[in-house]
Amino acid sequence: MNLPEIIKNSEAYVAERFPVEKMSYSAMVVKKEVPVHRLSWAYYMGGLALFFFGVQMVTGLLLLFYYQPTVSDAHASVEFITDHVPGGSLVRNMHAWASSMMIAAVMVHLLTAFAMKAFAKPREITWVTGVVLLGITFGLGFTGYLLPWHQVAVNATKIGLQSVQEVGQYLPGAMAEWPRIVKETIQGEAAVGQATLSRFFALHVIILPLAMMATLGLHLLSVQLHGMSRGIDGPPKRQEKFFPTFFIKDLTVWGFAFIILFVIALCVPFESLYSYPLFEPFNPKGSTPDGIKPEWYFYFLYYPLELLPFWVILVGSTVLGAVLMGTPWIFQNTSRRTLQILAVLAALYLFVMTVFGEQIYHMFKG
Amino acid sequence: MNSKASNPRDAGTPRPGKELAEQFLNFPSVPLCLCGLLVFLLSSPSALAYPEFQAFVAKSSGRTVNCAMCHANSDGPEGTGPGQIGHLNAAELERLGRARSALQPGQNVDSPILNAFGNHIIKSIGKEKFVELKVSPAHLADLLPPDSDLDQDGIPDVREYLDGTLPINHNDGNPLLLFRHNFRANLVAIALTLAATVCGVWGLGHLLHGLAAASRIKDTED
Amino acid sequence: MVDAFFFVGLPYLAIVICVAGCIWRSRYDRFSMSARSSQFLEDGKLLFGSLPWHVGIITILLGHLIVAVVPRVWSSLMTIPAVLFGVEALGVACSLLAIAGLSALIVRRITDARVQAVTTTMDLVVVVLLMAQIVVGLLSAITFRYGAAWSAGTVVPYFWGILTLQPEMAYVTGFPMLFKLHFIGAWVLIALVPFTRLMHVLAVPLGYIFRAPQLVLWNNPRRSRHAVDATVRAESRRDFIKGAVGIAGASGLLALGVSEKVLTYFKGPDPDPEAESALLQKKLERLQQTAEERQLELERQRVEMILVARYSELDAVKGKYFIDYAMAPGLAFKGKNGLPLLISAKCTHLGCTVGSQVNAEGQIMCPCHVSYFNIVTGQPNPGAPAKLPLPHLAWALVDPSGNVVASGRPGGEVEGTPSPELLAQCSLYITKPRHSA
Structure with a gap:
């Protein structure tokens, strides 16, 4: 193949993924239709994640007015928000609860999109940007966890970053040092400290949200360009208009989500789910309290990490990442039935590890 | 649990000696040793923590618990940190002495090494009874006043003691009980928010319907 | 003597005229008991006049009515500053809305030839009187604030005194001129009800809100296409109205409940000296702890x-x-x-x-x-x-x-x-x- 041909082919490839003739209000909004069938509920998951992202933006900006990203003041400023600022406890709890809900919505969205084969041609870009969004969401969760600078935050971050360094032992020669260098670049100094806090703050507040918005733009554009994937094998019961019928239903779902989030955030402080010593200010000279754990959405990775040799997890997560990125090409000839079974298995694994992870851990470790 | 009760902080360089240490560099000085001795004298006879209660609560509730449930410092009373014996000034030491002599219930206790809940315990049952309870920490729950709720979060202190949650933090407690209490307390706000959300979603929905119909009319006219 | 005429004589005169006139009209001229529709004569400006006018005036009249019926509940509600403020703001907004709508209706009535043809003298009198009444009401609400709170203790007993035949004009004789004008205007309007299109108030057309739109259209084959369009348009108009009402309701609740809280959130807490010193103490301790760590490092x-x-x-x-x-x-x-x-x-x-x-x-x-x-x-x-x-x-x-x-x-x-x-x-x-x- 010569150069002009390569250019021509890639041009055709991009043109098929981003058809210019469809980039109009009438094609993307007025004419778009949504299939109605037994799996239609899955079409709301992406919108729900988007809604929670919006909540995170608003509450996050509100928190910025009071939060102070220094090791001496971070914890005190968070306490100040919860205990003294009028409405601060609601804002902070909404931020904490909505982050969990957003990640739950994103996970379900990923699994249902997989089960419905929503990644099939020409929607590869939608899927790949979605996987990138998943990564950014987890990154936001990880960086945000450190910011209150309490015992569990700093210690869990230490553990998380240390596992980056652990990779070094499997690399040959001079490369063995690379993961340590990467780790120290991320944390900015030899141990988790002020430099780490500043970096995580910048990541959490500016860099990752900007990356999120850019990727989200691409994701939503391709969703609107190609319309909803049909999702099932047979013909759908009927089609409904995206605008306004489906969009109004989407809004109603958001309304429900908001009320649930509001009531929970108002009535259940997020920290009441954990033991109180974990939320004391980080004390670098004291011993680490029991029960240091990452947030629940990392359990699926954390408990296997505790139980199995590190290299198993390393290989496993590398393969998982590669499979997620390559899904549109790996599974392009797989039937929806097989995909659904795979998705159910994955959902089962996530559910069991998240809910019963601790029991499983104690079962094997005594 | 014992490892938690110990205090790593008092083992570091004694604070007053640090500037001196800078002056004398690698030359240990007599004043420095004296300072260390002073800290030692202040802190060593204070081994009066009661880890029995902590162990009981941690075991019965399944939650991680530390000294901060009753003490001012989460590493307990020993040491030189804030709220620890090595950190007290003369007035606070006097308060400590008075609190330690409150053997009978009903005295106004304001010990600088205890938090509000710790003081509440000593005030309610007296020091003598409290020391007796070391052998059966579960009975503390029967002796404390059942209605007292120091943090006003709707969960009585006794219940919080058994649950292993902090009785002086209204954000800490059994999530279900907290939900019940806060839901009742915020019913008006919740009802108004519900009304606003329903109103807004209903209005937006109709507005979008109208917009769609209007743009259809425009299309047919064109 | 003048007060006695305006605040005791005029009210009874107005009530008697109104009741007797309404009975007479319903007996002898039954089909005139409405405002004659002119929608098929002119349909464009009507929406922008009639809708804001009716929304505004109905809200305001409901406000007046609720105070009169449940004065105690009302005044206990008005003790909450945010609610009082919200009600006042709502009242002013609605009277502005009514004035805007009424102005549009007046312009329409005196500029459109077709509507002119069906306009009676009484229509013009009523329109002018209504306009004067609302402007006076708005002015008095702005000049003497928080009428929503104090009227329950003065105007309401006066009103009930009239209705229960024990008039006590002492409640109102001391009022400023502006208020007295508003009272007089009200009684005059009540007296005029049987002789004008105001009569349609008695119909209380609640069903209109829920039934499908009914349109007055020319019905011939040439215009059948126009009829379909008009129906769709009417439906979308209804959607817009519902949308506006829903969003206005939501934003009203938000304005009442959230705006204040957002303000206080940004303003920050106002701690008492004791809490503030405890806070400073804690911050100082944390700073010292950090300083200690830095010192250890050094x-x-x-x-x-x-x-x-x-x-x-x-x-x-x-x-x-x-x-x-x-x-x-x-x-x-x-x-x-x-x-x-x-x-x-x-x-x-x-x-x-x-x-x-x-x-x-x-x-x-x-x-x-x-x-x-x-x-x-x-x-x-x-x-x-x-x-x-x-x-x-x-x-x-x-x-x-x-x-x-x-x-x-x-x-x-x-x-x-x-x-x-x-x-x-x-x-x-x-x-x-x-x-x-």
Whole structure:
């Protein structure tokens, strides 16, 4: 193949993924239709994640007015928000609860999109940007966890970053040092400290949200360009208009989500789910309290990490990442039935590890 | 649990000696040793923590618990940190002495090494009874006043003691009980928010319907 | 005498005229009991006049009615500043809306030839009177604020006195002129009801809100297409109205409930002096703690030896924590040979701080992932998550006169063998690791 041909082919490839003739209000909004069938509920998951992202933006900006990203003041400023600022406890709890809900919505969205084969041609870009969004969401969760600078935050971050360094032992020669260098670049100094806090703050507040918005733009554009994937094998019961019928239903779902989030955030402080010593200010000279754990959405990775040799997890997560990125090409000839079974298995694994992870851990470790 | 009760902080360089240490560099000085001795004298006879209660609560509730449930410092009373014996000034030491002599219930206790809940315990049952309870920490729950709720979060202190949650933090407690209490307390706000959300979603929905119909009319006219 | 006429005579006159006139009209001229529709004469400006006018005036009249019916409930509601403010704001907004709508209707009525043809003199009188009445009401509401709160105690008893035939005009005779005008206008309008299109108020067309739109259209084949369009348009118009009402309701609730809270959120708390000093105290302590850490760091940069403990404080089974030269925790024990044993307490697995209690096997435990480390060798137990041993640290024993009497290196080499008597007086230091490179 010569150069002009390569250019021509890639041009055709991009043109098929981003058809210019469809980039109009009438094609993307007025004419778009949504299939109605037994799996239609899955079409709301992406919108729900988007809604929670919006909540995170608003509450996050509100928190910025009071939060102070220094090791001496971070914890005190968070306490100040919860205990003294009028409405601060609601804002902070909404931020904490909505982050969990957003990640739950994103996970379900990923699994249902997989089960419905929503990644099939020409929607590869939608899927790949979605996987990138998943990564950014987890990154936001990880960086945000450190910011209150309490015992569990700093210690869990230490553990998380240390596992980056652990990779070094499997690399040959001079490369063995690379993961340590990467780790120290991320944390900015030899141990988790002020430099780490500043970096995580910048990541959490500016860099990752900007990356999120850019990727989200691409994701939503391709969703609107190609319309909803049909999702099932047979013909759908009927089609409904995206605008306004489906969009109004989407809004109603958001309304429900908001009320649930509001009531929970108002009535259940997020920290009441954990033991109180974990939320004391980080004390670098004291011993680490029991029960240091990452947030629940990392359990699926954390408990296997505790139980199995590190290299198993390393290989496993590398393969998982590669499979997620390559899904549109790996599974392009797989039937929806097989995909659904795979998705159910994955959902089962996530559910069991998240809910019963601790029991499983104690079962094997005594 | 014992490892938690110990205090790593008092083992570091004694604070007053640090500037001196800078002056004398690698030359240990007599004043420095004296300072260390002073800290030692202040802190060593204070081994009066009661880890029995902590162990009981941690075991019965399944939650991680530390000294901060009753003490001012989460590493307990020993040491030189804030709220620890090595950190007290003369007035606070006097308060400590008075609190330690409150053997009978009903005295106004304001010990600088205890938090509000710790003081509440000593005030309610007296020091003598409290020391007796070391052998059966579960009975503390029967002796404390059942209605007292120091943090006003709707969960009585006794219940919080058994649950292993902090009785002086209204954000800490059994999530279900907290939900019940806060839901009742915020019913008006919740009802108004519900009304606003329903109103807004209903209005937006109709507005979008109208917009769609209007743009259809425009299309047919064109 | 004038007051007696306007506030006792006129009201009864108006009520009698109104009741008798309405009965007469319903008996003898039944089909005129409505406002004659002119929608098919002119349909464009009507929407922008009629809708705001009716929304505004109905809201305001409902407000007047509720105060009169449940004055106690109303005034207890008005004790909440936010509600009082919201109600006042709503009232002013609605009268502005009504004035705008009525103005549009007046312009339409006097400029459109077709509507002119069906306009009676009485229509014009009513329109002008209504306009005057609303403007006077709005002015008095703005000049004498919070009428929503105080009217329940003055105007309402006066009104009920009239209705129960025990008129007590003392309630209102002291009012400013503007209010008196508003009262007089009200009674005049009531007297006019049977003779004008105001009569349609009595129909209370609640059903209109819920039934499908009914349109007055020319019906012939040429215009059938127009009829379909008009129906769709009417439906979308209804959607717009519902949308506006819903969003207005939501924003009203938000304005009442949230705007104040958003303001106070940004303004920040207003703590009492005691809480404020407690807060400052806490912040100061945290700052001191950070300063201490910085100082420790600096010390470790500059100083060659750092005090850990006095030798007599060391114990074989209970370690003493200290901060080593890498700013990581370390533990000091008394070894089997009586000499100090210093070991890093930073777990080689994931960096948690290892516990200080030595168990029967001579091991210390990391609580995070349960690795046991032998304190003599530093090695973790087989199968532990940690794979690397805890490193030992260099130390020196210094006698009271400042001489180093013994020192140990991580490899285990020890220089000097002090006597037990001397040992007891010594202090334990960690020494700066030498970089061989």
